[in-house]
Amino acid sequence: MKIKSQRDFWSGFLFVAVGLAFAWGSTEYSFGSSARPGPAYFPFGLGVLLALLGGMVLFKALTIETEDGEPIGSIAWRPLIIIVAAICLFGLMLPRLGLALTLPAVILLSSLAGDEFKLKDALLNSALLTFGSWLIFVWGLRLVIPVWPTVFGA
Template identity: 60%
Template sequence: MKIKSQRDFVAGLMFILVGIGFAFGATNYSMGNSARPGPGYFPLLLSVILAILGCVVLFKSLTIETEGGDPIGAIAWRPLLITVASIIVYGVLQPRLGLFIAVPVLIVMVSFAGDEFKWIGVLASAVVLTVFSWAVFVYGLNLTIPLWPTIFGQ
């Protein structure tokens, strides 16, 4: 069997492996049922969907011909490292500085990974995503997430 698209082949394998890995991780939580899903229900469902999507992409890579085999290019290290570092910094800052400071710091940091950095767009994104995060997680889901640094109280 000949691989007709290297990019799709590797992407399909990655989706399948990540989906299987998260499916196994989700089994550590209670599943519940469709009427009353437990904490492991949604992650398991998403991981199965991801693995199925990976199978579709993998099948496509083996059946649909692409020009030149669609080779994998060089790894974009700078955006990859900036994105990973931004997520780590967010994880460290969020419990200490709160949602209203950590999310904008995350957005500004990760914006440096792209080639088209414009402050007005970055600041607008930071405001919109911070308000959206508060609306979904604090207001909508009633999660106990610190909003401000602990020196300002809750």
């Protein structure tokens, strides 16, 4: 069987692998029921959906002919390093500095990964996404997430 699109083949393969890993890993937890889902309910369902999506992309890569085989290009190291650093920064900053300071810092850092960085757009995104995250997670879902640095209290 010939791979007709290398990009689709490898992305589909990774989707299937990650989806199956999440579905398999979630079997260690309680599933619960549809009315009261347990901790395995969402990761299992999401893992299965991701694996199915990956299977569809794999099928496309093996059946639909492309002009040049869509070879995989070089790895974009700069955006990869910036996004991984932003994720690590989020994990380190959130418990100490709270949502109000962590999200703008992470959003500004991750916006540097793109080719078309504009400070005004990044600041607007930071403000809107921080407010939206507070609205959804803290106010709407009542999750216990620190909003302000621990120095300023609750």
